[in-house]
Amino acid sequence: MSFKISMFSGSTDLDDALTLLAQTAMGLPRDSNRLTLEQAHEHYCSGEGYNQLLRTAERFKIDPETLPERQQLDRLFRDELLSRKALQTHAARNVYNSGKVALWQALWEPFKDKLLPNQTLLQTMAHMTALNTSAAGGDVQTCVDWLLQQLKAMDFSVETLTNKGQAPILFARRAAMGMQGHLVLYGHYDTVKPQPERWDTDPLKLTLKNNRLYGCGIGDNKGALAVRLQTIAGMDKAPALTWIIQGEEEIASPFAHQQFPSLLSGVKATLWLEETGYHDNEGTQRLLARVIGNEQEGDLPPDRALWPLIDSLAQDAALWKVGYRVESRSLNKAFFQNGCPFNKQLPTGARYLAIGINDPRSGIHKPNESIPAWTIRLHQRQLATVFEWINRIAAGE
Structure with a gap:
């Protein structure tokens, strides 16, 4: 698919891009409304706003020389404001003009690859979204075959567990x-x-709207699954990986509850990573980190080894100008009567982490399910941070 904000087509694309950049550069709340061009002009061309833009370029290792000087940027904004005013006066459609293109190329182009997912990842998300993998859907085996192909291409050995009438489990190592x-x-x-009659968009077609990606299952769990597949595929170094992917979580995981006890029995890991995680609406990241205690202890706070990882993840979040908070609990799955089969098998002493790409507006299990586009690049960076921490802990550092 074509990710609209990464291409040039009109005024709303430019305004969305300038809003996303301002949220990252200046720490504007992630649930703030789209900036008007006048507001963007005020933000970027003030002395403090321009300095924040330069500092953002430095944070993301972008050469400040690629950005326009403040006076030049001010002139670009004024040209586009004048152009829009003229078009509104003459009731014309504001799509293409040289001022808009110049502002897009000068201000957004240097940042876009740092802040938005690439086309390969978007195509992966679009492919997964197009498959109806609900209990009554017809694409379960197609999805399993595709996942198997992806995992084997990444040199995983994969055991496929099947049982008549139940969705397969992939146990990859x-x-x-x-x-x-x-x-x-x-x-x-x-x-x-999927219930198309209740959606504003096609639930089986990945759709971008207002800096969010919409599609059935994009928040639970196809979006995060796609991000991790593509990110790990692009890494040339990694710790040992065990990846367990099931296909019945939305119907209470009957097959997983049967199989996970034997699959995960005796498995020892430096870290156990949950399927996804959340940010608050304004951007604050929820870092769910805990150590599994015995039956009497329950969830324990992060141990001494986990805190350096939490600090590093917080530093990653700060690049996007968002805060964080630590919660010593699991991802909430209380709506399943028998609980989560993954969480139930965590051994005493296991270190658990939940990070991901969702926010409260994701609306999992509901019509118009979505994820915020800005969280994807952050999650990719944090996966690399997790890998580096695992390596250090295992090496005894």
């Missing part, structure tokens, strides 16, 4: 590649039943 330690990942490919 890969030896360490230039790093020490072991990470266990969990995910699922099934979704709730």
